[in-house]
Amino acid sequence: MKMADDKRKRDSRIGTASRSKKTTRCDLIVIFGALAAHTVEITFYGFVFWGLHSYRVFGEIVGEISNGWVDFLYFSVTNYTTLGVGDIRAEGPIRLIASSEALTGLVLLSWTASFTYLSMENFWKRR
Template sequence: MFLTFIINSILVSIAVLIHYEALKILSEVIPKLKVEHRLRVLFGFFGALLAHIIEIWMFAFAYYFKIRSGYFGTLIGNSENSLMDCSYYSFTNYTSLGIGDIEPTGDLRFLTGLEALTGLLLIAWTASFMYLEMQKLWKDK
C-alpha cells in the first residue's frame, strides 16, 4: 500500500509539472507569434491538447507496467491488458467519461481515482488558461 501511495503521488506530481511547464511555455510563445490572433488561439489550444495527451499516455504506461508487475491489480472486462487497452482506459478515465467496460481491481483502483481527479483539475486549468489567453489576444486585435 505504501509503494502504491508513493508511485501514485509521483505520477500525479509529474502530470501537474508537465502541465505547468506546457502552459508556461505556451504563455511565453503565444504572444510572440507573428500570425493572426485566431491562429495564436489555435496554437494555444493544440499545445494544451498535446500536454493532456502526454499526461494521459503517462498514466497509460503506469497502468500497463503496474499490471505487468502482477502486484498492483489488473483491469477486468473487455480488455486484454495490452498497452492500447491501458491507453483507452486512461483516456476515458482522465476525461471522466467513464464508459465502464473496463474495471480496475486491487491497488489500481487508487490510481484510477487519482487520475480522474487530476484530469478534471488539469482540464479546468487549461480552460482557465485559454480563457485568459483569448482575452489578451482579443484585446490586441
C-alpha cells in the first residue's frame, strides 16, 4: 500500500514538473513575442517618420538630428513609450502621426503588461 502511494506521489510530481516547464515556455514565448511585436511597430513608425521627413510635405522632424536612421528610430521609441524627451520633435501635420504612435504605444504597452500579469497569475495559481 505504501509503495502504491509513493508511486502515485512521484507520478503526480513528474506531471506537475512537465506542465510547469511547458507553461513557463509558453509564457516566455508570449512575452518575447510581445516584445518582438513592439519592436516591429516602433521600427515601422521609425521608417514612416524617416520617409515623411525626407519629403517634407507633411512636416518634418526637427531638433538635434543628423538625418540618420537612428535619429528617427530614437524619436519613434520616445513617442511609442510616451517618454517624450523633447530633443527631437515633430512639426507640421506629421505631428498627428506622432501623436497616434504615442496613443498606440500607451494602449499596447498597457495591454501587454496586463496580459503578462494575468498570464503569470494563472501560472502561479497552477503551482
